[in-house]
Amino acid sequence: MKKIILSAFFLLAIFQFGFAQDDAAELAKKLANPIASLISVPFQNNTDYGIGSLKGSRNTMNIQPVVPISINKNINMITRIVVPVITQYNITAPGEKQAGLGDAVMSAFFSPTNSEKLTWGVGPALLLPVGTNDFLTTKKFGMGPTAVALKQMNGWTVGGLINQIWSVAGNAERPDVSQMFVQPFVNYNWKSGAGIGANMExxxxxxxxxxxxxxxPTISAVTSLGKQKTQFVVGPRLNLAAPEGGKADWGWRAVVIFLFPK
Structure with missing residues (x-):
């Protein structure tokens, strides 16, 4: 694990060279804001080990494009969908494997175009039962509210995101859904575009x-791959609590975000 983290620091340091600091700093600031007016396509990969009594493993690739839409000169709508691609071993039974899509969550945040002191957005969140395996889907369509608020100053970003989803339709034989997701986060970005931060999920x-x-916890860097502006993020994952028999020993996260600034 230490070798992975040290290698990541080395690679992220290399990525900083050859990229204008002003551009990198501004992009890093926008990326720390979940409702910034910036088109981005993140590929977030989470790999977790030692899950439950069977010591299973799970890899989840979250594909989560973010597209801001200008409603008028005062309001933006920031749309985001999270589509998980999951592969897991030894989770449901010894030697068993499941792979496929999990259920997607789509959100739309309505946010003021200009917010000086506090950046915020509110809107709906939808649970879309697109899972392709019985173990990876609720088979329920759900909806509920979502909100985000954050403050940015002197390189720091501090904020949080929340949603609550209730099932409203779907397979009557499956349990109803009433689920809350809370994500506080903090990041610090240097002028080079390098950053360090953490969130809780x-x-x-x-x-x-x-x-x-x-x-x-994560470290990050903004760079250019040719003409494509990109952010790289990496860090460990610590499972502090889980349902009985479902806690993981450890995990790691690696993210590649393709950026499309205006």
Missing amino acids: WTQNWKASTSTLWLN
Whole structure:
């Protein structure tokens, strides 16, 4: 694990060279803001090991494009969809493997174009039952509210995101969904575009009365691959809480974000 992190620091340092600091700093600032007016296509890969009594493993690739849309001169709508591609071993039974799409979550945040002190956005969140494996889908369509708020100053970004989703249709034989997701986050970015930060991901299943909690420290860098502006993010994942029999020993996160500034 130490070798992975040290290698990541080395690679991210290399990526900083040859990229204008002003551009990198501005892009890093926007990327720390989930509702910035910036088109981006993140590929977030999470790999977790030692899950449950069977010591299983799970790899989740979250494809999560973000597209801002100008409603008028005062309001932007920032749309985001998260589509997980999952492969897991030894989770449901010894030697068993499941792979495919998980259910997607689509959000739309309505946010003021100009917000000086506090950046915020509110809107709907939808649960889309697109999972391709019975173990990877709720088979329920759901909806609910979502909101985000953050403050940026002197290189720091501090904020949080929340949504609550209830199932409203779907397979009657499957349990209803009532689930809350809370994600506080903090980041610091240098003028070079390099950054360090962390977030917590708390998922509360109200129907089953279970909580899942992850802590994700990260380091990041903004660079150009040819003409394509890109951010790289890497760090460990710490599973602080999980439903009985589902806690992971450790994991790691690696993210590549393709940026399309105006």
